[in-house]
Amino acid sequence: MDSSSGGDSKSAARTPRPRSRRSRLLFEKRIALFAVLAALPGIAFGTILLWTQPWTRDVKIALTALEFFLWLVLTLALLDQIVRPLQTLTNVVGALREEDYSFRARGAVANDALGELALEINALADILTEQRIQTIEATALLRRVVDEIDAPLFTFDPDHILRLVNAAGERLLQQPSARLLGKTAAELELNACFEARNETLVALPYSTPNARWMVRQSSFRQNGVPHKLIVLSDVSRALREEERSAWQRLIRVLGHELNNSLAPIISIAGSLASRLPLPQLPEEQNADFQRGLNIIESRTASLHRFLQSYRRLAQMPSPTLRPVELRPLLERVAVLETRLAVEIVPGSERVLMIDPDLIEQMLINLVRNAVDAALEQAQSAQADSETAAPKVSMRWEQYDRKLALIVEDNGIGLLNPSNAFVPFYTTKPGGSGIGLVLSQQIAEAHGGSIELANRRDTRGCTVKVLLPYRPPPKTP
Numbered sequence: 001m002d003s004s005s006g007g008d009s010k011s012a013a014r015t016p017r018p019r020s021r022r023s024r025l026l027f028e029k030r031i032a033l034f035a036v037l038a039a040l041p042g043i044a045f046g047t048i049l050l051w052t053q054p055w056t057r058d059v060k061i062a063l064t065a066l067e068f069f070l071w072l073v074l075t076l077a078l079l080d081q082i083v084r085p086l087q088t089l090t091n092v093v094g095a096l097r098e099e100d101y102s103f104r105a106r107g108a109v110a111n112d113a114l115g116e117l118a119l120e121i122n123a124l125a126d127i128l129t130e131q132r133i134q135t136i137e138a139t140a141l142l143r144r145v146v147d148e149i150d151a152p153l154f155t156f157d158p159d160h161i162l163r164l165v166n167a168a169g170e171r172l173l174q175q176p177s178a179r180l181l182g183k184t185a186a187e188l189e190l191n192a193c194f195e196a197r198n199e200t201l202v203a204l205p206y207s208t209p210n211a212r213w214m215v216r217q218s219s220f221r222q223n224g225v226p227h228k229l230i231v232l233s234d235v236s237r238a239l240r241e242e243e244r245s246a247w248q249r250l251i252r253v254l255g256h257e258l259n260n261s262l263a264p265i266i267s268i269a270g271s272l273a274s275r276l277p278l279p280q281l282p283e284e285q286n287a288d289f290q291r292g293l294n295i296i297e298s299r300t301a302s303l304h305r306f307l308q309s310y311r312r313l314a315q316m317p318s319p320t321l322r323p324v325e326l327r328p329l330l331e332r333v334a335v336l337e338t339r340l341a342v343e344i345v346p347g348s349e350r351v352l353m354i355d356p357d358l359i360e361q362m363l364i365n366l367v368r369n370a371v372d373a374a375l376e377q378a379q380s381a382q383a384d385s386e387t388a389a390p391k392v393s394m395r396w397e398q399y400d401r402k403l404a405l406i407v408e409d410n411g412i413g414l415l416n417p418s419n420a421f422v423p424f425y426t427t428k429p430g431g432s433g434i435g436l437v438l439s440q441q442i443a444e445a446h447g448g449s450i451e452l453a454n455r456r457d458t459r460g461c462t463v464k465v466l467l468p469y470r471p472p473p474k475t476p
Helices: 007-013 018-051 057-097 113-148 167-173 191-195 236-274 283-314 326-336 356-383 435-445
Strands: 153-156 162-165 200-202 213-222 225-234 322-325 351-354 392-399 402-409 449-454 461-468
Touching: 018 057, 057 113, 153 167, 162 167, 191 213, 191 225, 236 283, 322 326, 322 356, 326 356, 326 392, 351 356, 356 392, 356 402, 356 435, 356 461, 435 449, 435 461
Parallel strands: none
Antiparallel strands: 153 162, 153 225, 200 213, 213 225, 322 351, 392 402, 402 461, 449 461
16 A cells, blocks of 8 residues: 555544644745745846846736746745655654554655655565564464463463463363453462462362362563463373372282282182091081181182282273264163163264274273162162152263263262272272273273263262264275
8 A cells, every 4th residue: 555645644543743743844844944045046036137127017027926926836846845755754654653564655766865765664664564464473373372282271460360261271160261361360269370389289179079280380471561371281191090000010910929829729728628528527627617618719719800800900902993883882781781771862873983892891880880879879768768760871962072971870979079080999898999990991091081970950970971073984
């Protein structure tokens, strides 16, 4: 855009300061005065020469008026030739000051004083335009990177007021940025991030009970004002991997040592039991020996089975992914549960890239726990003369690039959610404490996760298995 075509409108739109206005008027007056003084000797000489000619008075007056008129026109033209380019350059510089880089000065040519000035100003405008484009692109790229980072990111001003949050932060706080910006850290329940030391672990009320977050803090300045940058990293999975690796090694060592001891115990107990009854011993002693050996044999066999169940955690194979229809998989799991009819809530057909054997084993464990809880609650309600029919249901929901498998029951709910995924922890008299741990391991092996929570609408528990939704490849 040429600034000369819109210079007057641009000048009118921008209100100059009074001091600069007075300076511009003084400059124009000086230029006009210099133009008048420069032509004054010639005008005086011409007027004298004109009135000395033998012409009539009317001709002399007409020629004198024409002379002064031409003098005025040339003076104004000279003033316009000097002042208007400067006004144009002023408009261009003012537009640059207001970050409007669309204006350019006319008459930008070399070997000319004003032309070279216009060239330099236009070159400056080009540089500023390029820098602005680079800044906008860099800002857009930075914003995109910040939004794509799968780690909650927050910036706070000195008053602990939130000024920036990315998409991961919105998901953590479960609110859009429009509602979060302007709130204090206390209102967002993020004071723990300020109180914690750098690169330490904190627990946040928004996340699941077992989630652990590492806090990274840094400072920066924006418009001269110090701000605090807080980045949260979910290290729960890494910690669980370390814990799992530790107890898997422990299981392998204990299993090896105990199996080496249990095998001869079982063999010796069987050999001794085969020699009973001994004729030289009373019948009561033979019965006691037989009873003791049976206890030794049964308990060692039970301990052997106990160790074998835990070794499954240490020897779980990597998933082999293939296309699997979701509804038939859930129907197979529901049919395997004979104590209670498991409801499958209808939903749209989905085909997942999963390991069907592992996912089926995971769902069997989850459904078995749900049925146990529902039946236990039903028995308790019956003892209290209440009517509470046990109910367990399965359904699935689609979330962007994830699919949630949901198992719900109307049982007693979670009494201690923080220990739900602790290996060997169980509240059942005959439980082993590996069902949920094994299910979590299967889900994470598929790149997913498991969330447990008490139901809000009624009594019971909701188990949500989040799996990446990988549509099967289309066959040509």
